[in-house]
Amino acid sequence: MVFKKLISAAIAVFFILFFMTFLKAETVISSDISDAEFVYAQLSCNGSWDPYPEAHKLISYYLSATTSIDMFPERKVLTLSDKELFYYPFLVFTGRGSYPDFSDTQIQNLRRYLRGGGILFLETAGDPEFTESAERTLGRVFPSKIFPSKIFPDKNSDRIPGQQFKKIPDDYAIFRSFYLIDYVSGRTLKYPYLTGIEVESKIAVIRSDNDLIGVWPQDRAGNPGYSLMPDKPGQRREAVKLTLNILIYSLSGTYKSDDVHQPFIKQKLKR
């Protein structure tokens, strides 16, 4: 019995090592930030904006290993005052606790950024103070957003009361951009949906409240850095898939909503 367990453990270790070797051998990662097609850019503020300083490394690694995207392994930290902001069209914003309001110029920059084609991934992790600050920020960015919507269903129930955010439809491209998502996941499972703000016929602000980024950090032994709640089967896998989908969506847009894909996707969803 003990022998069988040892054999199983040996096989498992072998596959893990093999996987890591394979990953390192075939993954093409840019050594120069200006050379990469995709850079994980993170927005800083005068608050606690960096709960998972190492998460981007594994995200970058996974994205480069599993897709054709050439991603830079290091992140780029930006403020809303940086001129470079507009050359990083994907921006992650997360944090804990409240933060001081951005200046009017910074709010204007964020508005221009989103209208110019940039995408903001807002991860509140369900933190009420950070959520309140972030909603106040977005409320200033789009104080009277009354653009006709092409993406969101025209139902009042889908609108988050008092906010600019709406539930993102289950069949939207984010949920199909690379992986087929079984359910909306994260380190927690408080909200079974993502919400977003539509700008120029595209969802430009994607919001998660389930702490998607929190599933990525690992300790030195490669074990998950944070436990899942409630640790539902497949919870981590679905969170990984959804994170990568959000990144791929920023680069591919509504590609997976094209007619050519629909028969294949519907067939696979019947599985």
Next chain:
Amino acid sequence: MNVIFNSPSAYIYLLIPAAIAVMILKPRERFFTLRLLIYFLLFFVLLSPYIKLAERDKTIPEIAIYIDNSLSMGISDRINNAMRTAEDIFSILKSRANLKFYKFSNQIKEVDRENLKNIIPDGDSTDMVNIIRDTGHHGKIIISDGRYNKGFNPLAVNEINSVPIYTTGPGGGSRAVDLAITELKAPEFGFRNEKIEIDFKVLVKGRLPGESRVDLKENNNLIASRKIEPGGQSGGQPAEKKEIPVKFSFIPTRAELKNYTLEIKALSEEINKANNRRNFRIHINRRKIRILYVSGRPSWEYSLLRRLLKSDWQIDLVTFLILRNPDNIAIVPENQLSLIHFPAREMFTEKIYDFDLLIYENFSYKRFFPKSYLEHIKKFVNGGGAFLMIGGKESFAGGGYIDTPIEDILPVKMTKFSSESSSESPPEKESKRQAGWENESFKVQIKKDIRHPVLDIAGDPKISQKIWDEMPELFGYDKSLEAKPGTAVILAGPKSDGTGRVPILTLAESGRGRTAALNTQSTWRWCMGLAGEGKTPYYYNQFWYKLIRYLIQSAELKKIQVFPETLNVNAGQTAKINIKAVDRYWEPVKDAKLDAEVLFSSEKISSENTSSDNKSSVRVPSGPVTYTGEGGWYSVSVPVNEVGAYKVTVNGSYRGQDLGRGKAEFSGVRLNKEYMDTTLNRDLLEKIARQSG
């Protein structure tokens, strides 16, 4: 002359013999004479007799002989038969009548008998009404096939004429058989990938056995065929004359001016094979611009350009984005991936011809299909399609396009780096692919006249120049690219080593299509950069709008557009040409100065080459260009005297601003009814003679 004795003075003359009789005769004789005079008197009073002395007319009658010289008389030696008939009539009637000879078609003209043999069948229509109405002769003889096709029905005017008419046919045609295409209904305009229907009738004259076939050809390529049975269904009784309705429908796949031909397979018995064929043209337009966009990796260029193209209602966009390569690993089972198979064979050997523009962005074909498929892309472009290669490390030489058909059509020369070895690791291969790639920021420089349609993004050269000067920087280019001779470098960038300039946007023509090499993958920086400056992405949008329209050769980029009202104008008529003029803001203008030049060539317009070859052309005087009164529309009239190709070029200016030129073509044709139905109309000739008495 008539002499009439019914005057009252005549009775006075009767009293004279009565007085003599009373004076000199015996009583018995006197009474007899008086009684006799009374009888005469009663006879004259009651009956009023008179004597009419008529003088006989000794002049000989004048008879007119009308010989049909319309085109239909040129069939089956009819005209010569008509001459012989006229000579026979002359020899019979020459001593008893004064004979005058006339030829007629659309008008009547007297001819000398000596010149009868010189009559040629060249009249383009037949009008018999004027012959019927002619009352200047004692009799008329018509020698004709009876195929009137102009003016009133001669039977309708025959009743008011009392001059006897004799009719005779040219002989040899009463049993003639013929097939003809009639009542052709074909649109002059259609849309690519949408059904076009053509209706017509096959006119069957005479009893024709067996079956024939009608073919529809597009630019001399057979696209549809239909069997017809002129003699009727087997077992049925063939009719003397009937019409078979035929309908063809087809779907044109390319937007261009196309020549079509309908042709009935001629039967040996037919007297006229010319009417078996009809040519017509249809201008096939795009309802939407179809673009196939293939990107080798997800990128910001793809993301923002896709969003722009998707928002353009005139564009029908199909994209393929390579999300995973064979060397990528999978962390979940296949059924949890939304990936689909890239249908390379289908797209690049069959479907490609359905598109107007093919875009390759950072895409290397080597992983997905064989080099032979690239031949289809070359064929697609040379046939009128457009191809744009957008840079990236896997474009141009990095994509393996050296020594491929793509190299032939691209406007740039690529430099080959040392070949990859299978033993090399991916980073080594990547390094070689990147050998020509330069990671540098740069500002684009205008290398052509700012009035080039791709560069004039503001519609005003001065404003456009200023906008280009202020455009945000781009990033990354292949320093090894060089423009080929004869191509147009529109935008360039400085080489980082200071050794010159590198082409950023190069344009060229290949066959009937256009190609472009965009040597960077970063025009998205214009969009985001403009946003960062508080500007809208309008000029990024305009750049792409204009580049795409330029590549597909859209007429939208022209400020002057020329539209013939009809593409086929009958010789002898006037063509109306409509002209649309807009200013730099694409607003219609009413005070534009427009000059139209029309060149005629007797050669047929060929869809294979619409470029103007004026070597054998002659200038046709046209009327003045006049404003129609609304919407920037002008018109000009062009007399069409000959059969052939007419090319119209309109140059324009508006308040000192050059509007450029617009071009269009139309055909002078001879759609002659004389050849539509050429069989002998014996029935008509008989009725004309009968009605005249």
